[in-house]
Amino acid sequence: MTVSIKDVALAAGVSVATVSRALAKGPVSAALKAKVEAAIAATGYRPNLSARRLRSRHSDTIGLIVSDIRNPFFTAVSRAVEDVAYQAGMRVILCNTDENPDKEAMYLRLMQEERVTGVIFAATRATAETLDAEALGFPVVLIDRAAPGGAADAVVLDNAAAAGLLVSHLREQGHSRIGGLFGNTSSTGAERHAGFAAALAQAGLAAPARFVAPTAEAAQQAVSAWLAEAEAPRALVISNGLLLLGAMRAVRALGLELPRQLALAGFDNDSWTELAGPGLTVIEQPVDEIGRAAMAMLLERLEQPQRSTRKVVLTGRLVVRGSSLA
Amino acid sequence: MTVSIKDVALAAGVSVATVSRALAKGPVSAALKAKVEAAIAATGYRPNLSARRLRSRHSDTIGLIVSDIRNPFFTAVSRAVEDVAYQAGMRVILCNTDENPDKEAMYLRLMQEERVTGVIFAATRATAETLDAEALGFPVVLIDRAAPGGAADAVVLDNAAAAGLLVSHLREQGHSRIGGLFGNTSSTGAERHAGFAAALAQAGLAAPARFVAPTAEAAQQAVSAWLAEAEAPRALVISNGLLLLGAMRAVRALGLELPRQLALAGFDNDSWTELAGPGLTVIEQPVDEIGRAAMAMLLERLEQPQRSTRKVVLTGRLVVRGSSLA
DNA sequence: ATGAAAGCGCTAACAA
């Protein structure tokens, strides 16, 4: 039925050890190696990775746990991670948690059962706070959101600075009634809010903010309601690409003209932001770099399990488009 | 070091078989089951999935091979597939081929080595034509693109009809100089072109068409060049979401006003299409249904390996927006 | 350089 290394050995007239060595590029004479290769071709043999992992005790697999792969930010990061991983001979298991702590716990358990080499993880705040990398049995690199107190390695954006960049830009365009919309499950939302609030405080301005579930629908609803109020902001900072999508839908539904009636600026240079309305002003995250840096940190951590945790902080780039211009 | 079922058995004072049964919800008395669970908690035991797969001879894993997860169509399909799969207790391996036949071959080999239960595969035309599901050793369900002659199960859109829908719509809006842009690597592009050409032929009109690599960049370039020509079309049908993105960038770069100077209609109701310009008229694919149907077909095929191959043809829905209105 | 043999952690006969 299924052909094993034993069948190959038999067909080649060598021992299973020799076949294994030939496969692993170990010390095998050219003559035997040729015989083995012929036998593999003749039998149609394919190594069984489960057996290999069981015996060799390394899975060469990393887990990538994100909230939702439909978010273009995570899609882009995951492509970068996968490309690097496959080049390094590692597989990637991708999981979507929908920002649900129960699912996060479930997938972390799965990662243990898969005996993964390591995990790259965009955790909710709740999980990041209680994460115990020691107990998990594999290294974890957090992306997008960091753990408090440097409990784990992390690759993040300088969220506060980026939010400040957006506020400064809107101020330069003459805005003073600036509101902010943020996600309520991640530390990222909190950090961006902090930067937003600090920048406005420094300017002596109020910093009205709202927090919503991290979905386009929630954002659309929140923005619609907010803009209908008497003291509605004239400019809006939106904390991520998903929320920005919802905000933009609200703007369209209300028939508002950007930037005349409302200035809009947000996070994530998703491909559509350049095409919507007059183009949306956004903070571009270095998504490829985030993926690469996370993989690199994971590999470093594997080599030096004891070194102290690090946080790589990357800088966002302000992309100015029509939605925020005076 | 790593705790195995043996350690649990020892701690619980039972045999390894009893632990295994307790884990598999086999016949175990409540008393022993409690002891086992206590021992698992005490030891922090986690089953080793590699060992389980090796011994049980089923991986409970399905492979999902797409061209590029950054394409929102595949992102959406993959989410649907994963949700169904995880509910059915299966894990998913996701691979990106970038429409590269070498990568396709490599990942199919990987699937064999993982001893996957089955594969859902968006193949290039080249690979679909030579696909031999028998030799692979696992069932394959093609998505988005079918194999000629029904060589494998498939879930596809009625591409020709959908393209016809777009042409009819543009005709109704009074257009007669209608051009089409299609991808050059997939059967999907070919089918959409066929439907496009047939619909225009029936109307007694010319059907100028161009074929490009399936990237936004190639589309942008092709559209820019085409619209600069003397006999440029006044309406454009674009074969998928990625190409549509490129086309839209070209439109913006040229400063064209939709739909006054150019009518635009295409495939894939990606979230941005409602926000770009006056909103883009598109064919919406039932992405969730595609994912679900593919998983369902895979499971059916596993139960009935011998039944003849089937092709599930789903219907696209025309979503009319401003980009194509007279 | 090659082979014999042990055993990774688990499930599935088979016995009891």
Added chain:
DNA sequence: TTGTTAGCGCTTTCAT
């Protein structure tokens, strides 16, 4: 219901 035992296919000593 429970325990004993034989492998699943592979890598890795340990000999030779």
